Amino acid sequence: MESPDPLFRRRLLLESLTLLAADAQSQVAWLAKHDVVTDEIALDFDHAFRMAEALVEEGRLGRGVLPDLREIDAVLSEMSGAEDADRWMRDALSVDEGWNQARRLARRVLVAELGEWQQPLPEISVIR
Incomplete structure (x- = not known):
């Protein structure tokens, strides 16, 4: 099976970071809108993070963001x-230090890649 288009994979990673970087209130609203649980934020990042090394090798992602991506994964x-x-x-999204640390790191990656961290939150389709 052919791997997804590099631009698509980059978009998935950046969208997962955008959601992770959002303030807690926006994250809670996004979860409610899409009727998903909090761990979806982490799961989306986990799936996208697996593509980061390949994106760097393909020149679609700066090598300098890998340490922050690895730290988000570790957190x-x-x-x-x-x-x-x-x-x-x-409720933990606004008070837990792990979420706050992941949020700060995600913002740093987005600034490095896009010049700013505030992006529109991604739309998703949930299959039930």
Whole structure:
């Protein structure tokens, strides 16, 4: 099977970062609008992050953002391993240090790649 178009893969990564970078209130509104749970934010990033190395090799992503992307992955992975399920509640988006750290890093990557971090939140189609 052929891998997706590099521009499509880059867009997926940037959209996942855009959602991760958004302020907590916007994230909560986005989750409610799409009727999905908080961990979808982390799952979207996880899927897109797997393509980051290839995007760098293809010249579609700056090598300098890889450390921040890896740190976001580590933060979210640590949160996933936590026994505290409260970290995955919508309220945690505004108070949990892990979410705040991931948000800061995502903003830094978006500024490096796009010149600014504030982008329109992505639209998704949920298959039920």
